[in-house]
Amino acid sequence: MTKNAYSFHSKVGRRIFLIFLSCAILPISALTLLSYQQVAHHLKEQSHLRLRHASKNIGMAVFENLTALNDEMLVLATLYPSHPDQFGSIFPRQQHSLDKHFISLAIIEGSGEKRPLLRDMPPARGFSAVERAHLAQGKTLFWVQFEKEGNKRAFLAAPLVSSGSGQDLLVGEISIRDLFRQSLQALSLEREVLVLSSKGAVVFGTRSFPAEWLEKAGDHLSGGVSGEFEMAGEEGGEMVGYWTIFFRGTYAADDWSVFVLEPHNSAFAALSHFRKNFYLVALLSLWVVLLFSSVYIRKTLTPLKMLKEGTRRLSEGDLSQRVEIDSADEFQELSLSFNGMADKIEEQFSTLEKTGKTIRLILADLDRDKIVDTLLTRMNRIVRCDWVSVTFERPGKGGFQTCLASTTDEGGARQRFDTDLGPSELEALRAIEEFLVTDTLGSLSVLLSPIRDLGARTCLVLPVGKEQKVTGVLILGYHLQQKPRQEDVIRTRAIADQVGIALANASLVDELANLNFDTLMALARTVDAKSTWTAGHSERVTKIAMAIGGELKLSQGELDQLHRASLLHDIGKIAVPNLILDKANRLTETEYQLVQSHPDKGVRILEPIRAYRDVLPIVAQHHEWFDGRGYPLGLKGEKICLGARILAVADVYDALISHRPYRPAREAKEVLLYMQKGAGSQFDPEVVNALLNIEDSVFVPSEAQASLPV
CATH class of the missing domain: 3.30.450.40 (GAF domain)
Known part of the structure; x- marks a missing residue:
């Protein structure tokens, strides 16, 4: 870069300046017009953005106000069932706060009787099935009631905690204007607010709106959570931003859309002022640019171009982009700052990625x-x-x-x-x-x-x-x-x-796993407690069945299923009289049929419990024989589910090794020999082999089992 390249003391310098001057007028004029258009476009975008933010702020303020009112009602709904007789003395302490926020309060019992708490409440509408289901879940209901005269009344209804029938409600009427009061105070005077329900009904408005205005606003109700549009009219029309308040999930109510309006004249006031001074400033800027560009164009264009290119690459995701400028001036300092910023952004993105991955791993x-x-x-x-x-x-x-x-x-x-x-x-x-x-x-x-x-x-x-x-x-x-x-x-x-x-x-x-296990254990012990001869039977059968399942390399899911089925396999014996279970003599045909019915009865008992439906085939089939001579269905071979085949072996083994009123307990070796002989007829041979391979500790009888009478 030469020092005299743009010197006016030479003919070349003057010629270059004259050429630059003649060539600069047209592009600068075009640039001026383009700049004006860009400023107008940017101002319009900013106005839309501010209106969307304003509508969102109003919507969030309304939701927060409604949540605060809901919290007050829930406190009252909790106090009333706990102290119904003392409620008359408790309520006055809350009345000062409630009086500011509620128009009226009343308790509406399931019978329809109304008990006023704060001023008299006019009749409210009935509830739909969806709303009643929402209330039955212990959630608060919110709705706006539109009167024939055009009046609108808003209500909150909360179920009374522990109300017995579950139909008693605490109902409060609230002021819709109070929901918007705080946010409207922060709103500029030029802006107007309109709130429509998801069905297009006017919930609130700072002024009246013509039908065509409401019709166009209604067209945007299904257009997304937020957005903006323009409404034509006198004096340039209006700019509109809107945001949706979602009530359905929390209060089972129609969603609201908050529209914030601002006249074009107000939104573009700065642009009008800018336009008045624009031409004078543009002309002055042109001569200033012509004067100083001849000196600084070369000095500034190159580093600026490098910085611009670096910024573009960085914005496109190239976080390794760096700019090296050796000009010993502010541009060099700017490049160092840019590189420092790029380093920081790269570090932040890397850390955010690692943080997100860590959180995903933790929560998964x-x-x-x-x-x-x-x-x-x-x-x-x-x-x-x-x-x-x-x-x-x-x-x-x-x-x-x-x-x-x-x-x-x-x-x-x-x-x-x-x-x-x-x-x-x-x-x-x-x-x-x-x-x-x-x-x-x-x-x-x-x-x-x-x-x-x-x-x-x-x-x-x-x-x-x-x-x-x-x-x-x-x-x-x-x-x-x-x-x-x-x-x-x-x-x-x-x-x-x-x-x-x-x-x-x-x-x-x-906790859920422990609760499930404890419940299963309690059910198993309930069945076994019917007779002293079967005490601990279900738990011992479970221990043997789980050992066999482990030997057969069952998956964890299959083992869990087998564990639950083993504990519950004899639950149908609840329906068998103790006289039959404890009978020492041979059973009659009728008694034997009653005993054989316990798998079906066990299935009927467990059928309503969805969590246990996967164990029903095992419970139903655990007395089936491998050769098809079992009961209740006479299934054969692999048509009997694997869990039932395992349970059949474990059940018979524990029954034979335990004392019964009609026979003494057999020796373990004798029982194992019996199981081997029954392989292929009564039992699945593969399951019997697994039984023979498990450790002897599984077969050690408990003290209670050994002490039973022979």
Whole structure:
């Protein structure tokens, strides 16, 4: 770049300037017009965006106001069933708050009788089947009642908790204008608001609107959650932005669409002012550009072009794009800033990707150990730290357990130990709002001592839990005495929240599994308790059947199915009298038929339970013989499901090795010989072979079994 290239002291310089001047007038004029159009277009887009945001803000404010009213009603609906006799003294304490938010309140009993609580409530409409189903789920119902005179009344109805019949409701009438009051105060004077239901009915409006206006607005009700359009009219018409409030899922009500209107003249006031001064500024700018461009065009065009190209590539997703400018001026500094920004964006995208993957892995697993292992393994990829410690509740055992690992030594051993959190530690954790950065032990010495002993000087503590209950703690340790970066704290808090959800899901699955197992065990013991001779029979049969299933390499799902079927296989004997079950003599034909009916009766008992429908074939077929001579259907071979064939072997084995009123218990070797002889006739040979291969510990009789009379 030469210093005298644009010097006016030479003929070449003057000639270049004259050529540039003559060539610049046309493009600059075109650029001026294009700039004006772009400004107008940009201003229009911004106006649409502001209107959409305004409609969304109003919609969210309305939903929040409605949620607050719903919360007040739910509190009242909870108090009334608990203290119906004392409600007259409790209600006045709430009346001052309710009086500001509700026009009237009443309790409407299932019989239709109305009990006013706050002013007299005019009659409300009846409920549809969908609305009644919504209320039956314990949810609040919201609706707008349109009167013939054009008046609109809004109601909230909440089922009374523990109301007995489940049909008593707490109904409150609310002011629609009050729902919009706060948001309207923040609205500029030039803007108007219209609210339509999903059926096109006018719910609220700051002014009256003609029919053609409502018709065009109604055309946009099914056009999406939000959007904008323009309405032609006098003085340039109006610009409209809208946003939808979704009520159906929460309140079983019609959705509302909030329309915010602004006159074109108001929206483009700045553009009108700009147009008045535009020509003067454009002319002045032209001469300024002509004057200074001759000096700076070469100096500025090249680095700007490089920066523009770098920005374009970066916006297209090329995060490795960097710009190198060596001009020893602000352009070089700008290139350094650009490169720093690109580095930061690349780091942020990489971290976000790792964070998202970690959260997906955590939430996708219901195994508590795998959740913790994922967190310990991947945490250092997301935030900078030297140690990670996770403390969580021990399922079914009470207390807490801690897993601690170093992030700088990925192959190093991890520590797992029990942690005794006392009332003081739990209270200190509950007092932490979001996180705690500490370089001392303080009241959390039990939690922090292990990680401090490894060399941590600063700890980031993030409690995990719901409401006021602490269910776990995530701790990051730092070797140096430093304050964690704010972005690391935010990411760690987000991960801690997801860990809390994942651990809660794992605990819920454990609780459901335990509840299911306990229920099955209770049902099995109920059946076995009919006779002292069959006490523990179902549990022993289950133990043998599961051992056979393991020997046959059944999948975990098949083993779970076999486990449930084994516990419930004799549930049909509930319908068999004890006199028959305990009879020492030979059964009559009628008695024998009654005993043979217990598989069918077991199926009928379990049929209504959807969770047990997959075990019905096993329960129904566990007395079928492999050669087809069994009951109740006489099935043969592999037409008998595998679970029933396994259960048949386990059931007969335990029956023969146990005492019965009509015979003494047989020796295990004698029973096994009997099973071998029955292979191919009564039993599936493959199942019998599996029985012979399982460990002897499965066949050891319990003390109760051995003590029964012979």
